[in-house]
Amino acid sequence: ETGVTQTPRHLVMGMTNKKSLKCEQHLGHNAMYWYKQSAKKPLELMFVYSLEERVENNSVPSRFSPECPNSSHLFLHLHTLQPEDSALYLCASSQPGTTLPGELFFGEGSRLTVL
Amino acid sequence: AQTVTQSQPEMSVQEAETVTLSCTYDTSENNYYLFWYKQPPSRQMILVIRQEAYKQQNATENRFSVNFQKAAKSFSLKISDSQLGDTAMYFCAFMAPFNTDKLIFGTGTRLQVFP
Numbered sequence: 301e302t303g304v305t306q307t308p309r310h311l312v313m314g315m316t317n318k319k320s321l322k323c324e325q326h327l328g329h330n331a332m333y334w335y336k337q338s339a340k341k342p343l344e345l346m347f348v349y350s351l352e353e354r355v356e357n358n359s360v361p362s363r364f365s366p367e368c369p370n371s372s373h374l375f376l377h378l379h380t381l382q383p384e385d386s387a388l389y390l391c392a393s394s395q396p397g398t399t400l401p402g403e404l405f406f407g408e409g410s411r412l413t414v415l
Numbered sequence: 416a417q418t419v420t421q422s423q424p425e426m427s428v429q430e431a432e433t434v435t436l437s438c439t440y441d442t443s444e445n446n447y448y449l450f451w452y453k454q455p456p457s458r459q460m461i462l463v464i465r466q467e468a469y470k471q472q473n474a475t476e477n478r479f480s481v482n483f484q485k486a487a488k489s490f491s492l493k494i495s496d497s498q499l500g501d502t503a504m505y506f507c508a509f510m511a512p513f514n515t516d517k518l519i520f521g522t523g524t525r526l527q528v529f530p
Contacts (some may be wrong), residue, residue, distance in 0.1 A: 304459070331516060342419065343506065343520035356517065390460070394516045402448045402510045402518055406460040 303327045306391050306407035313381065314415050321376040321410045323391030330395055332374040333404065334366060337388040349374060350396075381414045388412075417442045419509050421521035428497045429529050435482075436492045436524045438507030444468075447511050449483065449490045450518065454504040463505070466490065494526075502528045 304325045313319050325332065334346040348356035349368040363385075365377040374391055388411050392404040399405075418441045428434035440449070447468045454460040466474045466483050473481050478498075482491045494501055504525050508518040 333516075340424070340522055342522050343518075345517060345519075348517065396516050400462075400465065401512070402450050402465060402508070402516060403462050404460075404516065404518065408457065408459050 303405050304391060304393055304407035306389075306410050308410060309408065310411045310413075312413045312415065313378070315381055315383070317381075318377070318379040320378065321389055321391075321412070323374040323376075323407055325372055325374075325391075325393040325405070327393055327405060328395070329393035329399070329405070330371050331393060332368060332371075333392040333394075334374065334376055335390040335392065337390055337409065343390070347376075378412070381412075383414050386412055386414045417444075417509050417511065417519050419507050419519055419521035421507055421524050423524045424522070425525045425527070427527040427529060428494075430497055430499060432497055433493060433495045434497055434526065436494075436505050436507075436526065438490045438492070438521060440488050440490065440507070440509050442488070442509065442511070444511050447509060449481075450508040450510070451479070451481070451490075451492045452506045452508060452520075453501075454506065454523075455500075455502070460506070464492070497528045499528050499530065502526060 307322045331350045336344040346360045347366045352368045367375040388409040390409045391407045420439045449466045451463045453463045464476045478495045480493045504523045506523045507521040
């Protein structure tokens with residue numbers, strides 16, 4: 301098993317659909333992150349969870365709803381999305397105090413297309 | 416607010432040659448961390464090299480080295496003896512020490528290594 305696994309790898313959805321992205325980490329880390337990667341834009345930090353509590357929400361629209369049921373799993377629930385939400389969504393994990401500062405472990409990403 | 420700028424959207428280099436990727440940043444902090452992350456096509460982003468601002472010596476990791484110019488707020492990445500496997504997106508990132516593991520990324524530079 302790789303360190304951080306994201307499913308699905310590709311997702312196409314309509315603007316009225318409800319779907320979820322899943323992230324699972326097998327590294328024993330206690331912090332998990334959602335990033336949005338759009339072409340020609342900096343990676344945008346969306347949410348940070350530490351010890352299963354949300355510690356960061358970077359003004360993300362409410363159509364994105366994160367969930368962290370335990371330290372190994374992170375979800376991003378999607379509903380009523382817009383075409384501009386099409387992007388690569390990256391999950392990452394770390395263990396502040398144990399991993400090197402700033403060393404995030406990323407998944408391969410979920411490529412989302414909103415029609 | 417801190418910002419990271421990568422002014423080269425795309426670069427190319429021939430195998431075995433040397434290439435330098437540019438990065439500038441803006442901050443009022445005196446202590447911070449800087450990073451280069453590599454994202455190969457359809458693969459996970461990984462940390463390549465990190466630099467702590469209070470260290471004057473430039474970081475080196477095998478064929479990867481940085482030129483850290485604190486006064487100029489410049490942080491370039493040099494890849495020596497380029498290999499085909501170096502083909503990837505390269506992201507420069509900044510982190511303030513009080514924002515443990517909250518990274519601010521640039522827009523990335525796509526590097527193509529040609530045989």
